Amino acid sequence: MHSIRPYRPTDRDDVYDVCVRTGAAGADATGLYSDDALLPDIFAGPYLAYQPDLAFVVDTGERVAGYIIAVENSRAFARWYDDNWLPRFRTAHPLDSAPNADERQVIGWGLDPRSSIVPEVDRFPAHLHIDLLPELQRQGFGRRLIDRLLAALHERGVPGVFLRVSSANASALAFYRRLGFRELPSSSPGSPVLGIATDTEV
Numbered sequence: 001m002h003s004i005r006p007y008r009p010t011d012r013d014d015v016y017d018v019c020v021r022t023g024a025a026g027a028d029a030t031g032l033y034s035d036d037a038l039l040p041d042i043f044a045g046p047y048l049a050y051q052p053d054l055a056f057v058v059d060t061g062e063r064v065a066g067y068i069i070a071v072e073n074s075r076a077f078a079r080w081y082d083d084n085w086l087p088r089f090r091t092a093h094p095l096d097s098a099p100n101a102d103e104r105q106v107i108g109w110g111l112d113p114r115s116s117i118v119p120e121v122d123r124f125p126a127h128l129h130i131d132l133l134p135e136l137q138r139q140g141f142g143r144r145l146i147d148r149l150l151a152a153l154h155e156r157g158v159p160g161v162f163l164r165v166s167s168a169n170a171s172a173l174a175f176y177r178r179l180g181f182r183e184l185p186s187s188s189p190g191s192p193v194l195g196i197a198t199d200t201e202v
Contacts, residue, residue, distance in 0.1 A: 002136070004144055007055035007067070012048060014064035015057070016040040022131040025168040033103050038093055042110040043129050044069060046085045050077055056148050058132065058141050066132035068145040072158045074117050074127050081113040116164065119186045124160035124195040126153050146179060147202050154198040162195040 007015070019040035023029030029039060047069040048055055058066035071077040089110050098104040109115070118124065128149060132142055153161055163181075165172050167190050179202040181194035196202075 001061065002065075002141070003059050003061075004056055004141070004148060005059055007048065007052055007057050007069075009052070011057055011064045011067075012045075015044050015048065015055075015067050015069075018065065018067060018131050018133055019044045021133060025166040026172060033106065034097075034099055035093065038103070038106060038110075041089055041092060042106070046077075046081055046113075047071060047129065049085065050080055054149065054152060056145055056152075058136055058145070066130075066136045066141055066145065068128060068130040068149050070126055070128035070149055070153070070161060072126045072153060072156055074121055074125055078113040078117060086111070086113075118162055118184060118193055118195075120162070120184050120195060124162040124184070126158050126161035126198075128161055128163050130163070142175060143179060143202055150196070150198045150200065150202065158198055160195055160197045162193055165192045165194060167192055 016037065020030055020036050021028045023039040023043075024032060030036060033039070044067075051071050054072060055067060055069040057064040093107050093110060095104060095107050095111065098107055116127065128146075130142060130145055132145075150161070162184060163176070165176065167173075173192060173194075176194050179196070180200045181196045184193045184195045187193040
C-alpha cells in the first residue's frame with residue numbers, strides 16, 4: 001500500500017532517480033545530459049542536504065516513486081548553497097566540459113541559486129519542487145504531498161511558497177492552478193512562477 005511519509009536519508013537514490021525520470025518537462029531525462037546526476041544535483045540534492053525535514057515522499061512499499069521537497073527561506077538557502085553546495089557542484093559538473101549549449105545552460109542554473117529567488121520573496125519566502133513517476137500520477141498523491149508541505153510550512157509561520165514550472169509542461173500548470181496556485185507578477189510566459197499562501201486548503 002502506498003503511503004506518504006517523511007524523507008529518510010536512505011531514500012536519496014530513489015529521489016535522484018525520480019528527479020531524472022521526470023526531468024524533461026515531466027518526461028524521462030535519462031541520458032539527456034552527460035551526467036544523469038546533473039538535474040538532481042540542482043533540484044533535489046541540495047534541498048535534501050539543507051532542509052530534509054521539509055521533504056516528504058510517496059513510498060510504494062518497495063521504493064520511493066514521488067516526492068516533494070522545499071526550503072522555508074529561499075534567501076538563506078541561497079547563502080548556504082554558495083558556501084556548502086556550490087564547491088562540490090563545480091567539481092562534479094565543470095562548465096567548460098559541457099558538450100553543448102543546453103547542458104551549459106543547465107549547469108548555469110546550478111551555479112547561480114539566487115537566480116531562482118522571485119521579487120515576491122517576502123510574501124513567498126519558501127519554494128518547492130515536486131515530482132511523481134507516471135505510475136503515481138492522477139491518483140491524488142500530488143495534492144496530498146502539497147497539502148502536507150503547506151501544513152508544515154504554515155506551522156513554521158511561513159506565509160507562502162512558490163515554484164517555477166516549465167511552460168512546456170501544460171498538465172503540471174493546469175494541476176497547480178486547480179490547487180489554487182496563481183501566477184506571480186514576476187511570472188513570464190516562458191517561465192511561469194506560481195505562488196500559494198500556506199493557509200490555503202488544496
